[in-house]
Each structure stands twice: as structure tokens, then as C-alpha cells.
Amino acid sequence: MSSGSLTILVIDENRIRASIIEAGLREAGHRHVTVVHDVAGIAKRIAEIEPDVIVIDLENPNRDMLENMFQLSRAVKRPIAMFVDRSDQASIEAAVDAGVSAYVVDGLKKERIKPILDMAISRFNAFSRMARELEEARSELENRKVIDRAKGILMKSRGLSEEAAYALLRKTAMNQNRKIAEIAQSLVTAAGLLGPLEGE
Amino acid sequence: MSMDAPYEITAGFMPLFDSAVLIAAGEMGFAAREGIELKLHRETSWANIRDRIAIGHFDVAHMLGPMPLACSLGLTPIASETIVPFSLGLGGNCVTVSNAVWEGMAAHGAATDLEPARAGTALGALIRERAAAGREPLRFAVVHPHSGHNYELRYWLAACGVDPDRDIEIVIVPPPFMADALAAGRIDGYCVGEPWNSAAVAVGIGHIVTVKALLWRNSPEKVIGARRAWAEENPDALAALLRALHHSARWCQEPANRGELAALMAKPAFLGQPEAIQMPILTGQLQLGGGAERRVDDFFLPFDKAANFPWKSHALWFYTQMVRWGQLPHTPQNLAIARDCYRPDLYRSALKPLGVALPGANAKVEGALKVATPVGSAGASLVLGPDGFFDGQIFDPDKIDAYIAGQKRA
Numbered sequence: 001m002s003s004g005s006l007t008i009l010v011i012d013e014n015r016i017r018a019s020i021i022e023a024g025l026r027e028a029g030h031r032h033v034t035v036v037h038d039v040a041g042i043a044k045r046i047a048e049i050e051p052d053v054i055v056i057d058l059e060n061p062n063r064d065m066l067e068n069m070f071q072l073s074r075a076v077k078r079p080i081a082m083f084v085d086r087s088d089q090a091s092i093e094a095a096v097d098a099g100v101s102a103y104v105v106d107g108l109k110k111e112r113i114k115p116i117l118d119m120a121i122s123r124f125n126a127f128s129r130m131a132r133e134l135e136e137a138r139s140e141l142e143n144r145k146v147i148d149r150a151k152g153i154l155m156k157s158r159g160l161s162e163e164a165a166y167a168l169l170r171k172t173a174m175n176q177n178r179k180i181a182e183i184a185q186s187l188v189t190a191a192g193l194l195g196p197l198e199g200e
Numbered sequence: 201m202s203m204d205a206p207y208e209i210t211a212g213f214m215p216l217f218d219s220a221v222l223i224a225a226g227e228m229g230f231a232a233r234e235g236i237e238l239k240l241h242r243e244t245s246w247a248n249i250r251d252r253i254a255i256g257h258f259d260v261a262h263m264l265g266p267m268p269l270a271c272s273l274g275l276t277p278i279a280s281e282t283i284v285p286f287s288l289g290l291g292g293n294c295v296t297v298s299n300a301v302w303e304g305m306a307a308h309g310a311a312t313d314l315e316p317a318r319a320g321t322a323l324g325a326l327i328r329e330r331a332a333a334g335r336e337p338l339r340f341a342v343v344h345p346h347s348g349h350n351y352e353l354r355y356w357l358a359a360c361g362v363d364p365d366r367d368i369e370i371v372i373v374p375p376p377f378m379a380d381a382l383a384a385g386r387i388d389g390y391c392v393g394e395p396w397n398s399a400a401v402a403v404g405i406g407h408i409v410t411v412k413a414l415l416w417r418n419s420p421e422k423v424i425g426a427r428r429a430w431a432e433e434n435p436d437a438l439a440a441l442l443r444a445l446h447h448s449a450r451w452c453q454e455p456a457n458r459g460e461l462a463a464l465m466a467k468p469a470f471l472g473q474p475e476a477i478q479m480p481i482l483t484g485q486l487q488l489g490g491g492a493e494r495r496v497d498d499f500f501l502p503f504d505k506a507a508n509f510p511w512k513s514h515a516l517w518f519y520t521q522m523v524r525w526g527q528l529p530h531t532p533q534n535l536a537i538a539r540d541c542y543r544p545d546l547y548r549s550a551l552k553p554l555g556v557a558l559p560g561a562n563a564k565v566e567g568a569l570k571v572a573t574p575v576g577s578a579g580a581s582l583v584l585g586p587d588g589f590f591d592g593q594i595f596d597p598d599k600i601d602a603y604i605a606g607q608k609r610a
Binding site: 058059061063064065068071092097 | 244245246247248251252255277278374377
């Protein structure tokens, strides 16, 4: 039996992340991958799918419910345990660090599961990195906008060139041991409180 | 780590009111005064708390009382020795049923008095009536298989002639989803901590039929679980934490602080529920549904009656219930692990410098105190109990084999 014949269920409320994992599993040759975003009716789905491996994100508040169901429900014909090998502490730690957990039916060999768990871990980490970079890019853009506004206020009220306005912001930030964007935000806020801004 | 905080401790918690002593320790300055920078992490499931304490993300955590036992006894996927040096309070749970089940119970003699025997007998009659009519068994929810909620619901039903495995179905639902599941008809009742009972009553979808404080008076609920390896490597940090929790618990118990505590817990970072819904657990003044109201003595105690003392008899009772409901075989090895899990010695040594009242024994006979009783203790005076089970049973931790042998499923 090839690894591609395992049936895998991915439970993740985050649709983008779920599709990234699904794509990864398919690229690795797994043809039987089902993605579920909502745990309503999950017992019936599990009974239909009969998954060998269940991958779930740790933010899911239904983990306690799902774990109990894996152990007790008539929907699950074979007992399902968390992870494949309790002794593989490094894998378990890597998974929890990445924010993912895997449940596996009894009797499956470690070698068959490990690549799936490793894939989920790396895709979860990649997703977190992407989300973080997106957030950084967004705040960078916001910072640039507020610095531009602060420069405009200084240029207008103090008759400075753009370069001199930026230099003043930077010097103030250095003196106060704060970020330029913070100084710029304070200036924009203060200007808003003190009088009408340009264009308003 | 800041210069004035020699200890940095990371603690996980679930958004439940009985995390209050831990939250207030961090937010009201009690931890800082003991030289601790307490980092609080809100979690979304008990499974996450269990996994994160096992692999070392958390040093300590707000845990269900039986959970450290389950971790130490190998009932969890990642076995990890977890000890209990501090209890976060006594009581605080209720059993809530749907309006339809309440009507059925009322037709069989239930009254709005929260009396466990009366409510349980009525529920039993309703369950048999439904079975005779060929209807689906009622479905009750608890928060976790290794929880006080699961064991007290089962204890109550079994004592009232209902087999909790055969006559009803028990499922797991996260506390914040209980009321929704009840309203949607996915479950017929549940046992959960506050504010999730009062929340269902407030919107008119449920009735509170009995409370933990009457099923087993002054009984354990949440605890501080600590990774044993961390506790052994950081005895000074742990002792400082226990003193901070002690001062926090005293503050939480004080009626004058109720408003401030409710406002603290209402913050989105903690419970994120309105202040008004936090008051029933603090006052014991419960709305039961349909306009009925009842005041319950000792409904939730974060400090009084030695509420923070990690009694070995509490751990051992949880152990007997794990055995009773087939989660674990009763063996000398398992019993020894259960006996070592709760650590009154650590509690006592940490609090000794404070000169406060401390119980002299590590375990007590549960159900022996029929009324509030002053007890001999080191330092100032201490009042314990009443601590009885509603059915009059006594749990003597020295006669655990006989207790286990005498347990029936229904």
C-alpha cells in the first residue's frame, strides 16, 4: 500500500491555511484529502470518511470535544490516538510550536505518518511566517503614511523643506529613544487637536 | 526579565471565572510584590493547556482538578508529571437543563430549590418515562472527561438511580458554547462552571436544577497544575507564586472587592463577558430560570474554608471516580501516583513564613463535617466544612479499597 492511499482529514477554521496544507498533501501524492472548516456534524463526516490521519489546528476550541469523540464515539470505528509515537517528543514539540496537532488511527506505522505530520508542521510555520510578514508590510505602509503626514505638517507650520522635516522627526525620535513613526503619530494627533489640518 | 522581578513565570488559563485568583495575582500586583513577572496566556481548550504544560510552554496553568492526575497517570497523549501545589477554589459549577427538560422534571416533582436528591429523582423519572415511550436518551454535556463536572454529574445521576453511560449520553462541549448548544437542541443539559449557567438563564433558554456546592459541599474544582520538573528546578519561584496566589485569593474572597474583580474578569483579555453576569458566582445569589431565585451558601469559595489547600483526599476522590467510570484500573501503582500528585507539603512550606492558618493534616474524611467547624491548625484559627456529599456517603481516603468496591454504576 503506498502512502498516497491514506485518507487524511484536515480540520481548520482558517480556510487559507487549510488550502495550503491540502495543496501540500496533494503535491506529496495524497489523493484522499478532505478539508473541514466547521465542526458541526463532524461525527457524521468522520463516519463517512473513515480517516487514517486527522490534522487539526490548536486554536480550534473544539479540540476537547473532538478528542473525546475520537476515543468514544460510535462514529469512529477504530480508536484514534494523538500523534503516532509518544516517544517522538521532538516531533510533538515541533507540532505544538507550529500550532498543529495530529491524530492517527491505531496500528499505523510511524514511517507512514511522519511525512504527513512534518508536512503539516512546515506548512503551518510557513503560514505563520506569511501572516507575520503581511502584518509587518501593512504596519510599514501605515508608518510611511503617518510619517508623510507629519512631514507635511512640519513643512507647512515651520516652513521646512521635506528633508529638514524628516531630519527633525528623526532627531526627536533619537533624543526620546522612540520610533520615528511614534513621534510622527504624536505630531499628527497633536496637530489634529490644536487646529484644522490641511485639506480638512 | 526586568531587574526588579527575579522570577519570570508563564501561566496558561482558560476563560472561566475560576481562573480569577491567577488573573488577579498578575493584574492586581500580588505577583509583582513577590518578585514575579507573571505572563498570562489565554487558551482555547484544555487540550492546549495540557499539551503546552507538557512540552514546557507553560510553567504552571489553571487546570481542572483531575487533569494533573490524568497527566501523571498517563491518561493523556503526552504523559507529563504534573503536580498540584495550590487549589483555585471550591464549588462554582451548576447543572443546567433546557426548558423542555425542566418542564418534564417539574411534572415529576422537581422544585426550584436546587435540592440534588429531589431534582435527580425527578430527572430519573423523566428519563425512564422517555425510555418507555421509545424516545432518544437525553444528551448532557460536560467540559472534559477528566473534570469535576463529569464526575459530579455522574455521581449525582448514579446516586439517583440513573446509569450515566446507559441511560443518557454524555458529550464534551467547550464552556462558552454550552448555552448555544442548549438553545439549538444539540444537548438537553450540561454541567459547567459559571458564568455559563447564568448566561443561559439570562437569555431564557435554560433552568439551573442543582449546584456543585450542594452535591458535595466545599468540593474542589480548578487547581494550579505545575510541571514537576519546573517545580523541582525552581522551588523559590514556586513558593513566591504560591504566596502571591494566597494574597490574591484573599483579595478575591473579600466582598468589598467584588465589583473590581468582576470588572477585571469582564475585560476581553480574560472572560470578555459583562460584569453583571459575573456577580452570581461571587454572591451565590442565583437566578434559576422562570423568575425563581435562590441563595446558595458557599457557592464558590476562592479563599475561605482552606479553599486553596491541595487536599490529598480531593485528589484521591477524583481517582476513585476515574476508576468507577472505567478510565483507569485500580492498581497499587496508580494509587501511589494519585497520592503523590497533590502537594500540601509545598503549599505549607511556601505559606509558613506568612503565619497564616494552615491545616495540620494532608487529607481529611470527606463528608465528616456536618457543620462549619473550627479546626486545630498552625497559627491563626481556621474553619472547615460542612463538606458532605448530598447522599450522605463518606469518603475516607484510608479506606479507599472499600470505597471503590462499594461504588455502583447506578
